[in-house]
Amino acid sequence: MKAKIIxxxxxxxxDPQGKAVQNALEHMGYKGVRAVHVGKYxxxxxxxxxxxxRQQIDEACHKLLSNPVIEDxxxxxx
Amino acid sequence: MKAKIIxxxxxxxxDPQGKAVQNALEHMGYKGVRAVHVGKYxxxxxxxxxxxxRQQIDEACHKLLSNPVIEDxxxxxx
Numbered sequence: 001m002k003a004k005i006i007x008x009x010x011x012x013x014x015d016p017q018g019k020a021v022q023n024a025l026e027h028m029g030y031k032g033v034r035a036v037h038v039g040k041y042x043x044x045x046x047x048x049x050x051x052x053x054r055q056q057i058d059e060a061c062h063k064l065l066s067n068p069v070i071e072d073x074x075x076x077x078x
Numbered sequence: 079m080k081a082k083i084i085x086x087x088x089x090x091x092x093d094p095q096g097k098a099v100q101n102a103l104e105h106m107g108y109k110g111v112r113a114v115h116v117g118k119y120x121x122x123x124x125x126x127x128x129x130x131x132r133q134q135i136d137e138a139c140h141k142l143l144s145n146p147v148i149e150d151x152x153x154x155x156x
Binding site for chain 1: 084085086096099102103106108109110111112113114115116117118119120121122123124125126134138141142143
């Protein structure tokens, strides 16, 4: 089973990396870029039964993979 | 329009960050973790017509956002 996890900075948190990418895109001549947010993407291949995997991944996201104070996460299992 | 971009290391490229996360998960007692891959996730809010946005984002991914030698990317527009 594969978990695809996306971790993004919360909307209220400053995202200097996103701002830097936005500026770079503007300098390269891309028009109409209104905002950029930069986050992390993780793929975890894990064996087990679906519900227990879901619970494990959720706990791992909360404890290790994201910082819940400043980041949101969501994931899909497939 | 929002582009959701996922950038991952190519399968043939060493992914030490993924390996570190995998080891950390194992040390924390999560069983059955077979592999972890760590990549980047970007959301770009951009205005324009869909086909021209698709072309711009594809070019930006290739030139700025990813390193095509060691990374793959894919994106969705919504």
